[in-house]
Amino acid sequence: MGFSQENEVQQKEQWRYDPNFMVGIDVLNAGISFFSDRKVYQGFVSTRLKERLHAVADAGFEKNVYQKNGYDAEVNGPFVKIGGFYMLMRDPENAQNGFYAGAKLAASFYNQEYRAVPIRGFGGSSSFESFPSSSQSSYWTEAVIGGRVQLFSSNFYIDVNVQPKYLIFSTKQEDIQPMVVPGFGQSSGKFNFGFMWNLAYHF
């Protein structure tokens, strides 16, 4: 995407990195947390490194349950994500405004408790096995695609993005595939999908 648009060449020469940060809090997921078993509190810090390149780090905490198909599991723990994104299209008047795409690496360190893992039987004779609470970690990669726009002419921005995720590795308790991972979501499959709706402040 970095094909030279004539008017930007000039800007490029002038551009040099000055400390600049944007801090945002995911207000949508925090709001949903009040009404849901899934409680996600997350935020991000990003900085514009180059003309169109931004570095970004996310941090958050999630408490979640998985009660389905005979499972009864609970997890809670923090997660972090580090990555960058590239402004694909931006507002010529405001370098922070635009649509972007990028990638992140993420890790979650959490406590899990599987109160029930199903043993499927015949004629209503299903049973389950319980496992004690244990500490586990999971690692995944995610793409990020989103947009950022200034609220009025203030320093406040709204940053909305979606994150297709791919689970790379999980530590396991007794070989049990984790059904839910903080920051990742339900993890019986390798793919998942997340979103953020941030209120951010630029300074």
Next chain:
Amino acid sequence: MKIWCTGWKKLWILITKRMRTAVLFFVVFLFLFSCSTDDDICAGGEGTPRMKIKFKTYTTGKPKTMDSLFVSVDYGNGIVPVIERRTATDSVFVPLRVDDHGFTDLYVSTSQQGIKSQIRVKYNDKTEYVSPACGIRKLYENVSSEIITLGAVPGIENAQNEIINENKTHLFLLF
């Protein structure tokens, strides 16, 4: 003063024709992901193996095909009918209990209202994790069966002392 919606509008205008294709591609991508990977159906015979039962003639010990066969099992909530065959049958698969009961009682007869033989299948069970959809399955070791109540079945023959798959015959019923 800028209304924040106009900011989005302006950004949208920035989208060139080429980018529209990318956005379209992304929407398709979204749909692919929205197909949940949460496969909650345990299929492919990965679950707890069932007990394979075949039949022999009591006097000669030769394989026998039953004209009809009825098997009920007590899974802990009363006796439930599991197999009701009214046609020629040379083998049946009976699921055993998956709780830690130590044995499963089978009730076998050759007709619906006929006299039932109570057969107790004793075993030590162990658990094995299979997959998210199947959860944990049971495998049975030290399997041995005995007749508790004589009825339609005058004798039995233990064939396998473990049930780890459904390939081999685990028990012969003698008629």
